[in-house]
Amino acid sequence: MNTDDVRPTGDAPRFVVQIHDARRMHFDFRLEVDGVLKSWAVPRGPSDNPRDKRLAVPTQDHPLEYREFEGVIPQGEQGGGTVIVWDQGTYRPLSHDEQGTPVSFGEALERGHATFWLEGARLHGEFALTRLRAGDDEPEPSPVAWLLIKANDNEAVHDGPGTPDPYNARSARTGRTLHQVEAAERTHQD
Incomplete structure (x- = not known):
């Protein structure tokens, strides 16, 4: 695939991946779609x-x-952390x-399979979100979860872990860790 053909323009929709240390540590993957962030x-x-x-829930x-x-x-608030x-x-x-249209x-x-090209600070290349279904015997399939998968393109990494340790990861916006953001918030409240 020629990557020049898939790189986004200046008015392309945005995405963000946030690390969220809530009840359980996780990453929030968000794509701008129809005026909201699908998450x-x-x-x-x-x-x-x-x-x-x-797995992407x-x-x-x-x-x-x-x-x-x-x-x-x-x-105490939804998503506290x-x-x-x-x-x-x-x-x-x-x-x-x-x-092919x-x-x-x-x-x-809505169809349950979306492919897209990311141009981020860390993530690059083609990815896909594919919906999994609860079971074929249900009258209406219910979306239980999705899979987020990286395509095997020129931007793919084949050796080493695909995601960093979230506790040591740094913000793409400020360079701060989760601990530093939390400490700054505590200092600001005092």
Whole structure:
């Protein structure tokens, strides 16, 4: 694949990956779609290694402004815990129908399989989100979870871990760790 053909333009939709140290540590993978951030909790984080198939559990849509959020959500509130922006950038939808005609990203998600090219501070290249179903015997298939998978392209990493240790990871926006963001919030409150 010629990567020049899939790199996004300046008005491309945005994405963000936030590390969220809440009840359970996880990564929040968010894509700008139809005026909101479609969101998935990815317990082990996105990987740039095609061998890693990452579970991605859909969560509620978030407002676009949330892609810049970094701070502490108070305990007792939904999602209470510390958040940093691990990666951010733009993406380009790559999904198409059976005839090869491009489809909107929202439609691709509704169909249960969306491919896209990320241009982030850390993540680059083609990825796919594929919906898993609860079971074929159900009258209406229910989305239980998705898989987030890196394509085997020129941007893929084949040796080493695909995602860093979230406790030592640094923000793509500020360079701070989760601990530093939390400490700064405590200092600000005192």
